[in-house]
Amino acid sequence: MNCFTLPTAARITGIETDNYRTKTFVLDAQLEAAPGQFIMAWLPRFDEKPFSLVSADPVTLMITAVGPFTRLVHELQVGDRLWLRGPFGRGFDAPATSRRVALVGGGYGVAPLLWLARRQLAQGAHVTAIIGARTEADLLYGPRFAALADANGAGALSLRLTTEDGSAGAHGRVTDVLAPLLDAGQIDAIYACGPHGMLHALAQFARRTSTPCQASWEAYMRCAIGICGACEHDGKVLCMDGPVLAL
Numbered sequence: 490m491n492c493f494t495l496p497t498a499a500r501i502t503g504i505e506t507d508n509y510r511t512k513t514f515v516l517d518a519q520l521e522a523a524p525g526q527f528i529m530a531w532l533p534r535f536d537e538k539p540f541s542l543v544s545a546d547p548v549t550l551m552i553t554a555v556g557p558f559t560r561l562v563h564e565l566q567v568g569d570r571l572w573l574r575g576p577f578g579r580g581f582d583a584p585a586t587s588r589r590v591a592l593v594g595g596g597y598g599v600a601p602l603l604w605l606a607r608r609q610l611a612q613g614a615h616v617t618a619i620i621g622a623r624t625e626a627d628l629l630y631g632p633r634f635a636a637l638a639d640a641n642g643a644g645a646l647s648l649r650l651t652t653e654d655g656s657a658g659a660h661g662r663v664t665d666v667l668a669p670l671l672d673a674g675q676i677d678a679i680y681a682c683g684p685h686g687m688l689h690a691l692a693q694f695a696r697r698t699s700t701p702c703q704a705s706w707e708a709y710m711r712c713a714i715g716i717c718g719a720c721e722h723d724g725k726v727l728c729m730d731g732p733v734l735a736l
């Protein structure tokens with residue numbers, strides 16, 4: 490197992506298309522890491538950007554094409570190389586004492602949650618995975634969570650999908666599904682990753698019901714080692730103190 494302190498070339502061994510702007514890349518590299526940690530992916534003479542680890546062995550990344558770097562990564566083929574640094578940051582702290590957990594993902598925030606779900610299931614937790622997006626076309630990893638639910642037998646993992654336009658799953662936001670579960674005392678801990686608006690809303694629900702909540706915060710990252718200050722958020726340096734923070 491490894492940690493890459495300098496950009497290290499890894500070859501792409503598999504690419505899967507997840508939706509109209511998202512692909513999952515499997516690389517011939519292994520890292521010692523935990524769910525919620527991230528790597529910096531570099532294309533020489535172009536740019537370097539942070540991505541959550543979908544898995545560390547083999548390194549797997551879910552990349553949504555939103556700008557120049559991610560669009561260029563989407564042009565890569567099996568056999569091409571991507572350079573990696575990491576892993577970085579603090580991941581999710583998932584104590585075995587949490588028996589009924591909610592994993593809440595919005596947009597490409599779903600990326601680290603599949604691995605976390607596997608860990609939680611292995612610890613005997615009951616997992617409610619709530620995945621939200623604007624539309625059905627934007628939903629990510631529904632089939633992967635469904636396969637994990639099937640593999641773990643009846644009732645270990647409940648999958649709930651939400652879309653803001655009602656085109657798939659429940660009509661509304663992830664908080665619309667989570668709130669009644671919290672109010673009914675059916676959730677012991679929340680783990681979340683997604684847009685800041687979603688995380689602020691979750692934090693309010695968590696505080697109101699005194700439910701422990703950890704969330705992965707996005708920030709612009711450059712150095713990823715606590716030097717440049719690009720990722721400062723509320724007095725914290727998210728590449729080192731985060732990206733996962735207790736809310």
Ligand SMILES: Cc1cc2nc3c(=O)[nH]c(=O)nc-3n(C[C@H](O)[C@H](O)[C@H](O)COP(=O)(O)OP(=O)(O)OC[C@H]3O[C@@H](n4cnc5c(N)ncnc54)[C@H](O)[C@@H]3O)c2cc1C
Pocket residue numbers: 527536538539540541542550551552553554555556557558559560597600601706707708709710732
């Ligand atoms: C810890 C961490 C984990 C991440 N994991 C993933 C992942 O698993 N999959 C994935 O697809 N992306 C992930 N991202 C986001 C990804 O790094 C950015 O989308 C990246 O900037 C894309 O680069 P680009 O050159 O393609 O687009 P850019 O030109 O950098 O960005 C495109 C658009 O997105 C906006 N944007 C970019 N980054 C941020 C940000 N941090 N906060 C708010 N707005 C932003 C920009 O303003 C711009 O409008 C993660 C980011 C962090 C910090």
Ligand code: FES
Pocket residue numbers: 709710711712713714715716717718719720721726727728729
């Ligand atoms: S990215 Fe440079 S301090 Fe965090």
